[in-house]
Amino acid sequence: MTTTTSAAVVESAGAGFHLSEVELADPRPDEVLVRMVAAGICHTDLGVAAGGLPFPLPGVLGHEGAGVVEAVGSAVTRVSPGDHVLLSFTSCGRCANCRDGHPAYCAAWLPLNLLGGARADGSPTVTRDGAALGGHFFGQSSFARHALADERSLVKLPADAPLDLLAPLGCGVQTGAGAVWNVLQPRPGASLVVTGAGAVGLSAVMAARLTPATRIIAVDRVPARLELARELGATHTVDTTTADLAEAIGEITGGQGADGVVETTGNVGVAGAAVGVLAARGTAVLVGAPPFGSSIPVDVNFMLPGRKVVGLTLGDSETESLIPVLAELVAAGRLPIDRLIRHYKFEEIESAVGDIVSGATIKPVLRF
CATH class of the missing domain: 3.40.50.720 (NAD(P)-binding Rossmann-like Domain)
Structure with a gap:
């Protein structure tokens, strides 16, 4: 059974972000359904939305997500329903670089994260009225109230972790x-x-x-x-x-x-x-x-x-190793990323985009 949710859809290059009802596929064995709590906005999102990369549009972007697990596929072992998680990039887990601890240089990195807009087999994770939308962005597409994410995109965080503060760890901070x-x-x-x-x-x-x-x-x-x-x-x-x-x-x-x-x-x-x-x-x-x-x-x-x-x-990061360390440093006050962040309601995504473009905000973070 699909999940209906609200997403910020980019209809065409340069058209901006507009809220729309979409459907998420059921989790496959290695996928996780996450209820989003927060998502950072990155210049990569803006570049793709402007048409700077050949990502399929209409589509759902977002790759600095954080939220709570609602459902897991049958083969998922990293997380369980109710876990608080941070979403980062995905990788195949099988190529030489993944096996060597460098998943950011996965042999399939570009199609899995930045360009493909779908699962590795070409099937969509996001649809609207039965038509496929570009999704699976960085294994997540987190500019939505729910995201269907690859297990390898997820890092489990403590239950009391401030997700609306830690969301940018998934890309900008770890980079x-x-x-x-x-x-x-x-x-x-x-x-x-x-x-x-x-x-x-x-x-x-x-x-x-x-x-x-x-x-x-x-x-x-x-x-x-x-x-x-x-x-x-x-x-x-x-x-x-x-x-x-x-x-x-x-x-x-x-x-x-x-x-x-x-x-x-x-x-x-x-x-x-x-x-x-x-x-x-x-x-x-x-x-x-x-x-x-x-x-x-x-x-x-x-x-x-x-x-x-x-x-x-x-950051040439192995996310399960680095992100928990970054979260600990934030909690200890030794990595004060709060100085970079301004929060916006999800419905204010266009205002947040305008502020990052103008330089008024360094790191916008959406709250759902």
Whole structure:
């Protein structure tokens, strides 16, 4: 028996989000029906809604969900009805990268999460009046009062966990934290640069504060964001409307450059400049996603002293290991993501989208 629920449907590219009644399929053996409590809004949702990626529309997006389990498939073992859960990305669990603890690099990641709009076998999880809608977004499609999620998308949380605070852990926060902890792994005394003081960049700043890095340099064009970055752990800030990035980083690091860079803006000019401030043996992590086909120039001779440029998806996280740790740090006040969040009613999703686009809100979180 299908579940009828209300969802924020994107009817066509650029049409925005509009509430509509939809039907969710019954859970298959490896699926879970979740009553949504909260869902964060991410720039990836907005890019897909605008038509920037070939996701099938009309469709239901949302990939930072949190809620309560209502029903489980016959083969589900991670969770039971009544459990509080956070929803993140899905993966096949069988390929070499999944078996090696890197599910964000699953061989089937793109069709399962970002582009397919359906289960791996092509069957829909969301329909309306008998017609298939794009769904299964990041294994969840959580811009709805209920979501049918892959078991591998779920992480169980304590029953008293504040779901409307923790929802962004599923994407933005774990991406920023994972860039620092899983990739850069800064040594004592390291200098780190974070370009872009949005939700991912500020999460990277907070994560860096929990490492032995001694210089954490936030880069942005908005003074209020830079001030917040300082409050969250940045030791230095660079406003690129008034300062040259290379000169500023050189001055802060005594001419050595940055041991690590987390580039979150997706701007190819910023990305190229960020790579250019690397110290010998430094690593730049590219997180922000520009349009497909984008490239940045790389001076091969500049790279020869051990410099590296790596891409990153979702913090290279193993969600069942990382997300509970992030939740504990939030509860202990050591990862104050509440400073990034503004809450909206589900019915106010268009207002929330407008505020993230304008920069008025860093991380909107919908409450159902």
